[in-house]
Amino acid sequence: MNLESTADIAASAPASEAALSVTVAKVARRLIPFLCILYFFAYLDRFNVGFAALTMNHDLGLSVAAYGFAASMFFWGYILFEVPSNLVLGKVGARFWISRIMVTWGLISAATIFVTGGTSLSALRFLLGAAEAGFLPGILVYLTEWFPRGDRARMIGMFQIAMPLSGVLGAPVSSLILAHMHGLGGLAGWKWLFLTQGLPSVLLGISCLWLLPSRPSEAKWLGTSERLQLERVLDAERRQTEAVRKFTLREGFTNPRVLVLALLFFCLVCGSTGVGFFLPLIVKDFGLPTVQIGVVTAIPYLLSVIGMVWWSRRSDAKGKRIEYVALAAIFAAAGFLLAAFTLKTPVVAVIGLSMGCIGVFASFPVFWTLPPSFLTGITAAASMAFINSLGNVSGVVGPGFIGWTRDVSGGFTLMLAILAVLMTGAAALSLVFARMNRRATPASLSRI
Known part of the structure; x- marks a missing residue:
């Protein structure tokens, strides 16, 4: 049986495949837009420091290297608290823990207005990372509790379009804030940036308590038959995965496939952090004024939204996963x-x-279908947090190193060449994972 096909599983259910599709669509309409908004502000609060740097660095007397080091501290907090945060989420439930994450990161992001050097x-960047830790893998695990395998790449893609959307909308808005709110109330423009983009996260976090049911059985907006059918399909998929092999929590950290995925994700995140922290500065070197920098910076992100949705839909339609990660990485490298x-x-x-952004962002939703293809339950939750943590080590070393290359070379050519090499490495690691997966999984269950 093809693990990626919802239809194969739904065929044995009392209701029809069409009814299951209607239920999945209803769940998507209810959950995905709200989750996308949450992630939009998460990504905005993580990378708005890149726009703030256009004026903040001068006000605080920071070199590009010093700015890169400070920006990278986010990832120290993120890495250290990622796995513990996701384990707590598994104990207390997604609704409460995601609410806690958003409220704390929103307050800390807004508090960046008080920095003096x-x-x-x-x-503050370290504390922001600690506060946000567990959000992305927690949401990804949450989605596995609601959507069958054959729909996941598309749903993750719709959720993760928040990443490039934060650039599409955040870039011009951030540039307008810097240009037109500077001096208002005695605050610099970059301080208004952190304040206006941090406080909405607090309000959204509070709303999670009412808008995020933890599982289908708690969804009052689904009919009884819809809840039962959806949970039956999801339970059947979990049993299929565990029939191949059920991994222990320890194996979720040490399995060779998990380690390869972590290294692969490290390469991909290098691309997104490089873009997120330095794209405005790259565009600034074109000699454009602040508002035009925001408009031009939004172009790669806008195209990435389109590419991410299209690529994840094709992955679901073709039932192919790792190949689509590899192709996206090669496109980004070029x-x-x-x-x-x-x-x-x-x-x-x-x-x-734009090609680099499209390739990087399009790879993410397909990539995150891979761990649940052979892991389940708390092991999958911990493993995805572990992969995300190791991948985000790139955020620790990347910004400082990239800032250093800019300082010593006087431009961003070296940085972009390094990113191209890393994307090529991601493609190579995709092929390594595909080979390992074929050896570890029976032929009838290995289509990822």
């Missing part, structure tokens, strides 16, 4: 390489940067 900025050598030609450079 590199040390205080580093401390784009970063093109941009690296055309920075003196802004139009071509933006095309290359």
Whole structure:
């Protein structure tokens, strides 16, 4: 049986496949837009420091390298608290814990208005990472409790379009805040940036307590038959996965496939952090004013929204996973390489940067279907948090290292070339995982 096919499982259920599709669509309409909004602000609060840097660095007297180091402190907190946070989520439930995460990160992000230099900025970034830890893997595990395998790449893709959307909407809005709110109430524009983009997360976090049921059985907006059918399908899929092999919690951290996925994710996150923290600064080197920087920066993100949705839908339709991760990584590598050598030609450079963004972001929703393909339950939750933690080590070393390359080389060519190499490495690791998976999984269950 093809593990990716909802239809195969639904065929044995009392209701029809069509009825299951209607239920899945109803769940998607109810949950995905709200989750997308949550992630939008999570990603915005994580990377709005990249726009703040346009004026904040001067006000605080930070070099690019010093800024990169402070920005990277987010990932120290994120990595250290990621797995513990996800384990707590498994105990107390998604509704309460996601609410807690959002309220605390929103308050800390807003508190960045009080920083006075590199040390205080580093401390706040560390606390922001600790507060946000567990959010993404927690949501990804949450989605496995609601959507059958054959629908997951599409649903994760719809949820994760919040990442590039934060650039599409966040970039021009951030530039307008910097340009037009500077001095209002005696606050610098970059302080208004953190304040106006941090406080909404607090309100959204509180609303989670009413809008996020933990599982289908708690969803009053589903009919009784819909709840029963959906849980029956999801339980059948879990049993199928565990019939191949049920991994212990310890194996969720030590299994070779998990380690390869962690290294693969590290390469992919290098691309997203490089773009998130430095794309505004790259565009600034084109000689554009602040508002135009926001508009041009939004272009790669806008195209990434389209690419992410299209690529994840194709992955579901074709039932292919790891191949689509590899192809997206190769596309990103080509784009970063093109941009690296055309920075003196802004139009071509933006095309290359757009290709890089599209490839990186399109790979994420397909990538996150891989761990639940062979892990279940608390092991899957802990393993996904572990993969996310190790992947985000790139955020610790990347910004500081990239800032250093900018300081010593006087441009971003070296940085983009390094990102191209890392994306090529991600493609190679995808092939390694595919080979390992074929050896570990029976032929009738190995279609990922």
